[in-house]
Amino acid sequence: MTQDSQETVVGRITSVFGVKGWLKVYSYTDPKEGILGYPNWILDLDGKRIPVKLEEGRRQGQAIVIRLKGINDRELARTYCGAEVRVPTADLPELPEGEYYWRQLQGLEVFTVEGECLGQVDHLIETGSNDVLVVHATAGSIDQRERLIPYLPDQVVREVDLVGHKLVVDWDPEF
Known part of the structure; x- marks a missing residue:
């Protein structure tokens, strides 16, 4: 099984938010806040895979904003912009009969x-x-x-x- 089949893309980090290391995330989940239910993320950035932990997050207007563990500074947070957010496929909830991802x-x-x-x-x-x-x-x-x-x-x-x-x-x- 390939790495991609063991992980599912659930969003993308789009930009920084504020000065304390928060990031805006475009969520592919439905509802958008569903991305906050996955604590273990794998960021795919320029071919590099970076495992991170979601510290906290919330809805901010139409956007989702998050803070990753150990990221407390705007400039460090900026280095993650553009990263694809993946989660282990095994962490996805099982769907009812007849529904598919x-x-x-x-x-x-x-x-x-x-x-x-x-x-x-x-x-x-x-x-x-x-x-x-x-x-x-x-x-x-x-x-x-x-x-x-x-x-x-x-x-x-x-x-x-x-x-x-x-x-x-x-x-x-x-x-």
């Missing part, structure tokens, strides 16, 4: 209900009304088009088979 859907082969291969899930985007699967063509797909398919379980997404590494959609390949 985005990372679980990435890389799945996408087939229509008729069995036509549309490609592979590259990533997802959040649009507000629903998430969207970004499907890139593969050598086995019916054409070389990129497709944006709404992630709507039971309507568009008919089956998610993590073991079989495939996702079945009720989707017109011409759309």
Whole structure:
């Protein structure tokens, strides 16, 4: 298992906050404050992996601000700006039946209900009304088009088979 598959990206440090070593974090969790529930972070900064402990954090307007253990100075905090925040995948809560983390859907082969291969899930985007699967063509797909398919379980997404590494959609390949 690769290092990336044992860790999940949950946010990014964006900037310093104040003069006492606090940092602003853009959280990918839902809700945004969910990132504060993980005490052990691995910062990925310019190819370096830095294990850190979350000392404290809170919502500050629309942002999340945090203080890392041992970081009490603005200039030292600044050196962490731009770091990707990762947590051990084992620390993520188990989801209810039929719900998936985005990372679980990435890389799945996408087939229509008729069995036509549309490609592979590259990533997802959040649009507000629903998430969207970004499907890139593969050598086995019916054409070389990129497709944006709404992630709507039971309507568009008919089956998610993590073991079989495939996702079945009720989707017109011409759309």
